[in-house]
Amino acid sequence: MKILVHTGGVFQTNGYILAEDNGTCIVIDAPAEIADFLDQSSLRATHLLLTHQHLDHIEDAAKLRTQGAKVVAFQNYAPEIIMEKRLQEMGLPVEASPFEVDEVIGDSPTLIIGDYRFEIHHVPGHSPDSISFHLSSESLLFAGDSLFNGSIGRTDLPGGNHKQLLDSIRQKLYSLPDETAVFPGHGPRTSIGEEKQTNPFCPNT
Numbered sequence: 001m002k003i004l005v006h007t008g009g010v011f012q013t014n015g016y017i018l019a020e021d022n023g024t025c026i027v028i029d030a031p032a033e034i035a036d037f038l039d040q041s042s043l044r045a046t047h048l049l050l051t052h053q054h055l056d057h058i059e060d061a062a063k064l065r066t067q068g069a070k071v072v073a074f075q076n077y078a079p080e081i082i083m084e085k086r087l088q089e090m091g092l093p094v095e096a097s098p099f100e101v102d103e104v105i106g107d108s109p110t111l112i113i114g115d116y117r118f119e120i121h122h123v124p125g126h127s128p129d130s131i132s133f134h135l136s137s138e139s140l141l142f143a144g145d146s147l148f149n150g151s152i153g154r155t156d157l158p159g160g161n162h163k164q165l166l167d168s169i170r171q172k173l174y175s176l177p178d179e180t181a182v183f184p185g186h187g188p189r190t191s192i193g194e195e196k197q198t199n200p201f202c203p204n205t
Helices: 034-042 061-066 083-090 162-173 192-198
Strands: 002-006 015-021 024-028 044-049 070-073 110-113 118-123 133-135 140-144 181-184
Touching: 015 034, 015 181, 024 034, 024 110, 034 061, 044 061, 044 110, 061 070, 118 162
Parallel strands: 024 044, 044 070, 140 181
Antiparallel strands: 002 015, 015 024, 110 118, 118 133, 133 140
C-alpha cells in the first residue's frame, strides 16, 4: 500500500489515496479535483470513504461514484450537512453534485475492504456525522476534521458542539496508541502521542 495525498478546493482539504500496485485504490474524502488526480496517476477508486459530508470533503464524490467507486459514509446523503447554498451565498466558489451513499456505516464498529480492516470511531462535535477510520494494522488514523496538527475542528457550524468534540477526541482518539499516525482533513500529519502532549485546544485531561 502506498499513501498519496491530494489537497484541493477553496479550503485546501486533504483527500487520501491508499493505492495498490494493481492500479486500484481506496479514497478517503473527495476534495475538488481528486478525480482528475486519480486519472493522472492511472488509479481507479473502488471505494470512497467519507469522514463527514461537509461540502469541501464531498466535492468530487459524485464524480468518483460515476467512475465506479462505492461510497461509504456515516449516514445517507445529507444536504443539511453539506451546506452548499449557504457557502455559495457567502460568495465562495463551491459546488457539489448530489450523490448516493452505497453503504451507511452508522454505529458499525468496523469496515472490511479486501485485506483492510478499518475500525470506525464516531467523533461528533465538528459535525454530527463525523467519523474517523483507524487502520490499526498500519497504525494509521484518518481523522477527518476532528483532530488536526496542533488544533481541532471548528464547532460553530450547524450541528457542532465544542464539549462533544473534546469528549469525542479524548474518549475515542486519545485512547489509541501514541505511535498512531494521524492524517487530518486539513494541514500536515501528526500523531496521537504528539497531540496528547501538545495540543492546546484539547489537552489530555
